[in-house]
Amino acid sequence: MARQVNENMHAAHPGMEDARIPVALVACADYQPDHVYDALARAIFLLGGLDAFITPGTRVLAKPNLLQGLPPERAVCTHPAVMGAIIRLLNEHGCTVTLADSPGAGIRYTPKNLLKQYHGAGYQDLALDPGCVLNLDTGFATVKFMEGKVCKEFPLIAPSISSDHIIVVSKAKTHVLMLLTGATKNLFGLIPGLEKPLFHSRFQTGERFGDMLIDLNLLVKPTLQVADAILVMEGDGPTSGTPRHLGVILVSPSPLALDMVLCRIMSLEPRDVPYLKCAIERGLCAPDGSDLDLRGDPLSAYTGADIRKPGTYMGSHRGMRISPLFRAMHRLGRAYGLRPVVETVRCTGCGKCATICPARAITISGGHALIRLRTCIRCYCCHEMCTEGAISLKRTPAASLVHRVMTWDK
Ligand code: SF4
Ligand code: SF4
Structure with missing residues (x-):
């Protein structure tokens, strides 16, 4: 891989002597492109600027949540204005950008289907920018990760292997299986198409699936995390929930740090989110957020929303009920795999x-x-x-x- 594997997702980044992990929060009331650009630029500035993370002139993969090509107002996918803002910032930094994701299980990972999802999510105009390519390469390769706790190798989509940096641009949503999908869970989209049900089949419990997601993040080690929490999804996410306006963008070098803050914003207990519980037990993040360095607008401005939980949530510390969707994924994985x-x-x-x-x-x-x-x-x-x-x-x-x-x- 073009990037190096790190042992810890909280590993220090250049220019960060403080052991605490910075997470920047910046208010952004709507998806007006200039408003999003300004908010994102300010959030990255609060972390030390793009120079602290990304060498000018390198190839960057911008990884949205492109679960399926649904319009921005459904709050299923990362909003195109957020993708446009990060692409613009990276282009100004001298980088070339490939936007790539493998949509959700059940969608064949083919160029034709990718084009359909890009159009559905409103990404087609992003390709008008000469510094951005919408990925149509549906190749993938298996990458070994012997350090993984539960998964020693992952099939990964081609642009994630050839890029110098990965920036995860996630959508904040509640989730019927994982309770929350933000930065850490987003990386599952690097697993190509029909390989996904096989992972659901192999990692059947929330804990095992959570540990697999942690292994995947430790392998891929994305450089930067951006979360679109301007319009989030509450209830039965990741697809069937209800959009809810929160009006904030988050940026951090660490997926776990960002998700710990998202938990506060989304009214969730981190230990109820299977992958955060695994990360806490593996010593990768502090359960009380004491290892976080919050920057920008005050967190308290965004914590009173009382976000509605998915129907599978059985109450704090009681876990998630196995959803019909997960059962179907599991059956598909077993039958097909x-x-x-x-x-x-x-x-x-x-x-x-x-x-x-x-x-x-x-x-x-x-x-x-x-x-x-x-x-x-x-x-x-x-x-x-x-x-x-x-x-x-x-x-x-x-x-x-x-x-x-x-x-x-x-
Ligand atoms: S398949 Fe047969 S040879 Fe291979 S490990 Fe099992 S018992 Fe041994
Ligand atoms: S029989 Fe199935 S569960 Fe047992 S080691 Fe082989 S693949 Fe794993």
């Missing part, structure tokens, strides 16, 4: 796979391994572990057919 299959002629019956299997889905019988696919959680540890090459990963014939149809024009 690769499953481990034992090649009995190669299997020596050594039992190493049975020992490592976290789901206890493998037994040794008749001198070779047997896998109970109903119990298997598709972590693929057995495939990694078997030195005999006796566990292959295969789709069912029906899933192979679906896969061919879904990827035929790549």
Whole structure:
């Protein structure tokens, strides 16, 4: 990858001697392009300016929340005026910008579909800027991350690998599975199209999914985080909630720091957000926000909104009810995804796979391994572990057919 992996998302950035992590909040009442530009420029200035983070002349990936191409007033995607402002600032800094995201699961990751989502979200005019390209490259590659706690490799969309910097430009929303989607969760969009359900299938609980998101952020290490909280979504986000005006933009070098502040603004307890709970338990951020350095407008101006929670929220410290959407994603992942299959002629019956299997889905019988696919959680540890090459990963014939149809024009 063009960027280096850091151990800690709170790792110091150039020009920041203070160990606390800065988060800038700047009021922005509406999406008038000049208002957004001024607010964003001020927020970045409060952090030391773009020079503190980004070398002029480099290639930057601006990563919006492009869940699906829905109009800005629905508050599903990052507003085009916020994308336009960050692109303008980066161009003025001498950088070239690629806007890229892989939309939500169920949307085939093809150039035609990307164009449709760009148009739907109102991004098409951003391509008129000679310093900005809307990504149509649907290639991806697998990147190893042996330091990951629960995930040792990720398939990542091509521009995220070739860029010098990634700026995450998220949309603040409540979320039926993760309670909050802001900076940290946004990076899941770097996983291409139909690979996403497989991740939902492999990381089934909020905690495991949360740890996977933390691993992904530690691998990719975005340079800067911007959150569009001018119009947020409350209720059953990320798609079916209700837009709500809050009128603020946030910027930070750390996704966790930004999300900790978003929790305060969105009336959420950080430990109720699975990935923040994981981050707190991994020692990556302080539960009380004592490691944050707030700059700009006072946080108290934005904390009284009493944002409506999703219907899946069961109350503080009680977690999230598994939503029908998540069940559907899980089923899709299991039906479509690769499953481990034992090649009995190669299997020596050594039992190493049975020992490592976290789901206890493998037994040794008749001198070779047997896998109970109903119990298997598709972590693929057995495939990694078997030195005999006796566990292959295969789709069912029906899933192979679906896969061919879904990827035929790549
Ligand atoms: S590790 Fe490989 S060879 Fe050993 S029992 Fe499992 S499948 Fe068979
Ligand atoms: S059978 Fe293999 S892929 Fe399935 S849970 Fe066990 S180790 Fe993971």
